[in-house]
Amino acid sequence: MTAQHGQDELEAQFAQWRQYVERRRELQASDADELEDHLRGSVDALVAAGLSADEAFLVAVKRMGSLDELSREFAREHSERLWKQLVLTGADQDPAGGGSRRDLWALVACAAGAAVSVKLPALFGLDFDQDGSFYARNFSLFALTWLAGFLAWRRQAGRTMIAALAALFVLGAVAANVYPLGEESQSLVITSIHLPIALWLVVGLAYVSEEWRSSRRRMDFIRFTGEWFVYFVLIALGGGVLTAFTAGTFNAIGMDPEVFISQWLLPCGAVAAVVVAGWLVEAKQSVVENIAPVLTRLFTPLFTAVLLAFLAAVLVTSTGIDVEREALILFNLLLVVVLGLMLYTMSARDPLAPPGVFDRLQLALVASALAVDVLVLLEIIGRISEYGTTPNKTAALGENIILLVNLAGSAWLLLKLVRRRTPFEALERWQTGYLPVFAAWAWAVVLVFPPLFDYA
Template identity: 65%
Template sequence: MTENDTELEAQIAEWRSYMLRRRAVNSADVDELEDHLRERVADLAETGLRPDEAFLIAVKRMGRMDELSREFAREHSDRLWKQLVLTDDEDAPAEAERRRGLVVMIVCAGLAAAGLKLPLLFGLGFDEDADFYLRNAGLLVLAPLALYFGWRRKAGRGTAGALIGLFALAAIAANAYPLDDDSQSMVLTAIHLPLALWLAVGVAYAAGEWRSGQKRMDFIRFTGEWFIYFVLIALGGGVLTAITVGTFSAIGIDTETFISEWLIPCGAAAAVVVAAWLVEAKQSVIENMAPVLTRVFTPLFTVTLVAVLVAIAVTTNAIDVERDMLILFDLLLVVVLGLVLYSISARDPAAPAGFFDWMQLALVVSALLIDVLVLIAITGRITEWGLTPNKSAALGENLVLFANLAWSAWLYWTVIKGRKKFARLERWQTDYMPVYAAWAWIVVLAFPPIFAFA
């Protein structure tokens, strides 16, 4: 293979990797488009053009991919792409579509904010009926987000029907059971129902193609990117709140009620939709943050987990399995899993294994060992004191995480050793997503009656 051929293959690989990250096409479409691209390059090369020139012109002429090519050109503006693909005038239909998207986002964000205040019409206040909002907050906020993606992805009747069914089931689960304010089942419902509904939003995001591994991975990327934007909006909202309080206090006006009952809850609800819109609108910018954040926090969390394991070994202290400690350790494991997923979504599948893959393996193995210690502690407490909703949920969640982490560690090892391709690890993570959804629904629907609504 000549140097020109090597460069051409690298360009096509980069083009393919970029296209696979876009939501407009799936992997089968990209395979077909790559065949067309290679044919066009070959035809142009026969006219005497160099392979790199033929490649650039072939992409320019692929009419079906014009908008994606424009995005690729913007992301790689230092290359010849910008001159060959971008034009001075923007596509009018695309601009009109962006404006419609903005209007729909504003409407859905308004619905999310209004949804939290709508119960006031029925005499349900934040202070007096905190249990109602605890159970229904996820339902009230995520339904407008599902609506937003249903419009944006032009969801069909089947997808719309599935979403309506899932959110109706959530409404029944949140309100039909006689749960006391201080019951464990109430807390478990408040934690697990938003998770179940977030994965339901993934159905809307994938426009019904939830069985596609590529669409699931796109939703994983979206989740991480959405979280970044939501945190940034929250930080900005905190500054706005502080300025509002300080400014009005200076003129003798108390804004505590407005801040606590309107600005913070309504702003947070609207931010859920606004963050999603920002991810959609500014995707190429945030994608560049994924590998940076992953590479920064993976070593830090690896060191933290190793330090925890060393401390446990030196002090011989068992892990405390009280509820707050269980939540803390489960959150730690979830963050580790999030780092793994985010790293997988940002990694080039064709890249050879390197030092960072070893670091990821160390992170997964450390988390796996901590999970084993947590499972041992939970099992011991259950054996001694019997089952409770909290301990049962913690046991199930840690078993679900253990299965994922154990197989992920094995796959990372085989990838590093060159026995398997990285795509196997990616497929394992996307195939495992329904397990999380199933467990969340089990906790919400089955646990309350099993434990007599305790």
């Protein structure tokens, strides 16, 4: 039994290594076969010499890593594995990752492009302060188009992929600007909320590029999303300090910088920060890899406690949930944050690690969110049956059904994981396979809901 377990562990490590090799666009399947045969041959020889299977794998990877840059990159990415310390040495550890000079120039061009594009509407009389509905619909277009362009350039995306990305952004621009959405309409609100989601998943397509079918690459994009959010918040905090100092220093000499701050500094800085945060994730991955486990272990128990306290309060008070627009947005945002926290936790987890206490805590978090989702759904259905449909309630109904299915599947797979009846990869495949569902719903809300509800 012990020997069989050791062989299973060895095959799992071979499978993980092979999965990484197949992600290399410059390698053909025959190249991957040759590399794996070479690695297996080395392991077999070392086992015959008396080493255990695990020891033989580590030594074989070290030997292969000293000869092949591919193994160095594999070890660099899987930093939680012991063979990172065996393979990476000295100059091989580049903390800047992809932060080459060419990347830096591309970053400057894309960030500047985002800043310029957000000011172009001013040439046509669209003021940032006075035309709030226009910028609410289009702000994500100004920022995410350039981030997607930077990632597509860095991935050396092919012409077909670039054409697909351009078509999706054009479609988003048409949906945001062709429909007659009034400033007080619910359709404007749901478009302003769902278009950034739809476009962010287009950014994900640029991130995975030609490997969009790969579950592992989709999980990489989920990790990218969490790390991008961390960097963007840090940049925003720094930008807030800069804004405060700008206002204070100029006011001290009798000049009012309010117009400059509201018309130039904030909008241009915000869209440029979207691109800069993406570049930082690409260039400084090793830094955020150390932050991710800390953040997930800090906020997972806190969110679990909040959700459990909320459910207890609902049971004790028997108070129904308010399903007006602001409350729906709040509850859906809460569920999305829980889902994002779970995904970020998954992206930072060692796929080969056995289930532990934190996986059980994840199960409690997902189960609590699932219960909240059911309560919200019941209230929405009751309100729709009593008062009829509106764009907000219909969008919330669909989103909560989609989240219900996702959370239910996640809870079931997490339960099987903690009971050691399914591998972690099953949960990973479930989540990465669900991304197209989120994308399809977001695009449906943006494109179909406004005319369906007569732009109300």
